[in-house]
Amino acid sequence: MTAAEIVAEAIATHGRPLWVAHVPKPIRHQVDAQWLDGMLATAQRSSDYLTRKYQYDLILDWCKRNVFEEATVEALVELSKLSEPTVRKFIGERTDVFRKLRRGVWEVRDPKADRAADR
Helix, strand or coil: CCHHHHHHHHHHHHCECHHHHHCCHHHHCCCCHHHHHHHHHHCCECCCCCCHHHHHHHHHHHHHHCCCCEEEHHHHHHHHCCCHHHHHHHHHHCCCCEEEEECCEEEECCHHHHHHHHC
């Protein structure tokens, strides 16, 4: 099997960007860059690959649909698949969306409505 066939099979099986983890670097470097770019342009995104931005957007989309609901770190961890410290940091940074009710529980707020009410 040639290097191009190995790479094509990995891209078809695992999608981008996870195909890289399944093909050794020396084999990847044997493949023509233009051919590889063409393959990756038409490749599907890896189904189990989540970016941090996508995970944050999952939380914010949930918040938009559940204004005034109570949110816990555990529920947001399960929703976004982020670690608990990362979710806590995100909540701390987004004081416009989360208002602390008591230890470990936050109320989801609508930032636009809160700004309009302040006027």
